[in-house]
Amino acid sequence: MERKQTNLSVSVDVTKAKDFLAIIDTVGPFVCLIKTHIDIIEDFDSTVIDRLQELSKKHDFLIFEDRKFADIGNTVALQYSSGVYKIASWAHITNAHAVPGPSIVTGLASIGVPLQRGLILLAEMSSKGALTTGSYTEDAVRMARARRDFVIGFIAQHRMETIGASEGDDLADEDFLVLAPGVGLDAKGDAMGQQYRTPEEVVLACGCDIIIVGRGIYGKSDQLNTESVEEQAKRYRSAGWDAYKKRVSL
Numbered sequence: 001m002e003r004k005q006t007n008l009s010v011s012v013d014v015t016k017a018k019d020f021l022a023i024i025d026t027v028g029p030f031v032c033l034i035k036t037h038i039d040i041i042e043d044f045d046s047t048v049i050d051r052l053q054e055l056s057k058k059h060d061f062l063i064f065e066d067r068k069f070a071d072i073g074n075t076v077a078l079q080y081s082s083g084v085y086k087i088a089s090w091a092h093i094t095n096a097h098a099v100p101g102p103s104i105v106t107g108l109a110s111i112g113v114p115l116q117r118g119l120i121l122l123a124e125m126s127s128k129g130a131l132t133t134g135s136y137t138e139d140a141v142r143m144a145r146a147r148r149d150f151v152i153g154f155i156a157q158h159r160m161e162t163i164g165a166s167e168g169d170d171l172a173d174e175d176f177l178v179l180a181p182g183v184g185l186d187a188k189g190d191a192m193g194q195q196y197r198t199p200e201e202v203v204l205a206c207g208c209d210i211i212i213v214g215r216g217i218y219g220k221s222d223q224l225n226t227e228s229v230e231e232q233a234k235r236y237r238s239a240g241w242d243a244y245k246k247r248v249s250l
């Protein structure tokens with residue numbers, strides 16, 4: 001983030017490998033992180049991963065596969081390491097729901113820690129009516145605190161610092177990243193329950209670190225226009241970074 005002066009992560013939710021790679025090559029210079037849903041690509045083969053890794057080196061960004069694991073430890077270890085996508089072999093970061101309890105982190109860590117991967121826990125979701133509130137969010141934060149060798153942060157809508165802490169917990173050196181999806185400058189939501197807030201609200205008012213933006217940058221994927229994608233990436237990058245600079249200088 002510091003090196004590239006950006007706290008923008010672009011979520012590349014398109015179904016054709018060509019569009020997926022074209023968007024990444026276009027936004028690459030402006031992001032710290034590319035977020036993928038690899039299982040929505042219709043013409044997937046292993047060359048997509050080779051090219052994604054080349055782009056990650058070319059533009060200096062990390063790769064975050066938004067897999068949202070949600071099963072028992074043994075199953076998620078297999079889903080993370082094996083199958084068609086072999087996520088652990090290429091995604092620097094992935095994420096998991098806290099709903100199965102600490103065993104999900106144990107299962108994923110058995111694969112991810114030896115590969116020096118990082119895990120993000122979903123502590124809050126951006127969708128309307130999300131059940132990720134109150135004691136669920138607190139327990140997700142406690143799960144992260146118990147595995148700081150692997151859990152590096154949260155998907156959330158607010159800073160998590162003191163949430164779920166008990167008296168006597170030493171939080172002085174705690175520095176979890178907070179990645180916030182549901183960010184848009186032009187819309188307040190979509191027709192399926194997504195809710196958007198501005199970078200300013202998310203980063204400055206709520207203390208999140210990274211903004212995750214999908215459709216706000218590439219619009220509707222069947223009308224891909226790389227010039228507009230680049231323009232929007234620059235726009236979100238400045239809005240996110242300005243809010244971040246304001247927050248850290250407060």
Ligand code: BMP
Nearest residue numbers: 011124125126127181182194213214215
């Ligand atoms: P968009 O900006 O187009 O609404 O995309 C948001 C992205 O972030 C999607 O890939 C979605 O799966 C993800 N996401 C989210 O919107 N809310 C959450 O709480 C967690 C997510 O991972």
